[in-house]
Amino acid sequence: MYIGRPCYYQVADARCQGSWWTHDRYHPDVVNSLLKVVEQLSESHKELWLIGYSGGGALAVLVGRRLNRPVNVVTVNANLDHQAWTVHHQYSPLTGSLNPIRDLKRNPDMRELHWHANHDRTILPEWIVAYCEKTHTLCLPFEGNHTSWPSLWPSMLHCSQNVFRQSKNSVQTLPVPENCLRP
Template identity: 40%
Template sequence: MPASSYKTLLILAATLLAACTSLTDQAKGFAREHGMRSDAIAGEPFTHQTFYKTGKAVDRLHIYIEGDGRPWLRGHLIADDPTPKTPLALELMARSPYTSLYLGRPCYFGYAKQPPCEPRYWTSARYSEAVVNSLAVAIQQIREPNQKLLLIGYSGGGTLATLLAQRLTGDIKVVTIAANLDTLEWSELHGYWPLSESLNPMVQATPPQLVHTHLAGGHDSVVPLAIIRRFSKQHGGTLREFEDYDHVCCWRENWPDILNNVL
């Protein structure tokens, strides 16, 4: 390889590494600016980044779960680090007045190289049994005895919140935002590789006692409203449609009011 090409590759690799590191640092900086405490907690088998915010007391702990972030680069290259550029669930929590916990997904926020992390856990196995189980173990470590929970999941985080509700005991409520609730239909719709190692909420049993609300945007082209409608028709729960919203707009801007209306 010519020296110039080798040098270019080194520069590119260094740039990509710095970008991944800075995304984690940016999220931690954002958390600090909003008075959150940063910590890490062991699930099984993964380590999870957490951010904790003290606010108004409520009858249940609010737990936020992030979307898929950046599993792919340019649509076909697996990312070295799936940490999102814009962690919308973290931004939603910052706008909430209530005591809340942000529970990071396995291999995100700087843990992508820590065993047993490997790329399948943010691609084909992003909603796998191993991922769901590790999140559940982490929650049980955080949770006080018999504490009520509200799981709030954005996009793929809503997928995980729905799957988690099947594994956690006690008084659990779920709110999903623009969530991928039928992974097979979603993959086929976009022409993506199937999430072959992941669980699909559409074909999982929903606990009959579960109180679940699903928020959907009328202009969402990432997770179309029709997918969430079909899930709600089959599994029940409350469907709330926001005609002018898409996958990103305007959840952040209106979150305090939306949250109060679903509590």
């Protein structure tokens, strides 16, 4: 299922205001709204994956941490440290937003894999690597920029499945695959 954040599609809704696209884009209310949808849609499914790109990756992490069940989270060029992002690009700070690198919520049954493009100038790879080092999660690089991942997605998904399959029930020790992305 594809789930968009609140006010992403129905901008004419009277409850939608500019703050939901700016400094509140990862606000606790946004995260909780997505969490409710994910819980409802996944209650009859044994396996759950949350996959997100860029800001959607940040939300996948924040939602996954609040679930009370096993979940595999895969992100691509995710904004896992929005403070570094706003400072670097000289954007207004996301004052109403949760920041994944500083968020203290933890789901002991959440496994994470974060892909980062080695030439991304929108979300710098070092921010994703810093997040992975802090949280002891797996980061994998790929050749490209912020928007060049779609052609690699089938291989990335296959590789992600193999990583989670090989790790069985271990949340902390995900194996680093060799040559998982085909050119």
